[in-house]
Amino acid sequence: QNEIVSYVVLIPYFQSLDSLIVKFLLNQLGISSEEELDGTVDLGQNDLSKHMKLLNLYIVKSINENHKQSNSNTNQCPPIIALAHCSAHGTKVYDGTVESMSLACALNDIGGVESINSNSLAMYDYVALGHIHGPQNCGSEKIRYCGTPLKYSFSEAKDEKSVTVVELNEKNSL
DSSP states (O other), X not given: OXXXXXXXXXXXXXXXXXXXXXXXHHHHHTOXXXXXXXXXXXXXXXXXXXXXXXXHHHHHHHHHHHHHHSOOSXXXXXXXXXXXXXXXXXXXXXXXSXXXXXXXXXXXXXXXXXXXXXXXXXXXXXXXEXXXXXXXXXXXXXXXXXXXXXXXXXXGTTOOOOOOOOOOOBTTBX
């Protein structure tokens, strides 16, 4: 029926952005400086989280503009789903003996990979995260690690595996 029912954004392994890319994104968003950006991005976030949020603001703005220009029967943008392979603060990780908040999480580093603040993904209607093998919500029920359907190491031998199924009924509704 030529109707857009959802947008899906694929976010690969993410590192802090080069300063030229940051300047480009600020310009595209009409933000004159990183200091002005600090009003829209939590100052408690690391550079990776700030850059992720900056990129996401640009992506969502671009999708909304694209939707307005499309031949859609509705002015409201359909749900925007993000698939991201990253680690987010507050993630529970299995240390081989006890499931607990890892010290690495507190240091914004999980498995040697810098983690992001889950707030930097809050603009999406649903975020499916990868990288962590245990299913769990991350900050809210709309930001979730699905886990893995298979056991990938001996440390996961006793873990119960599952598949997460999500149904989006309409914008902002799981």
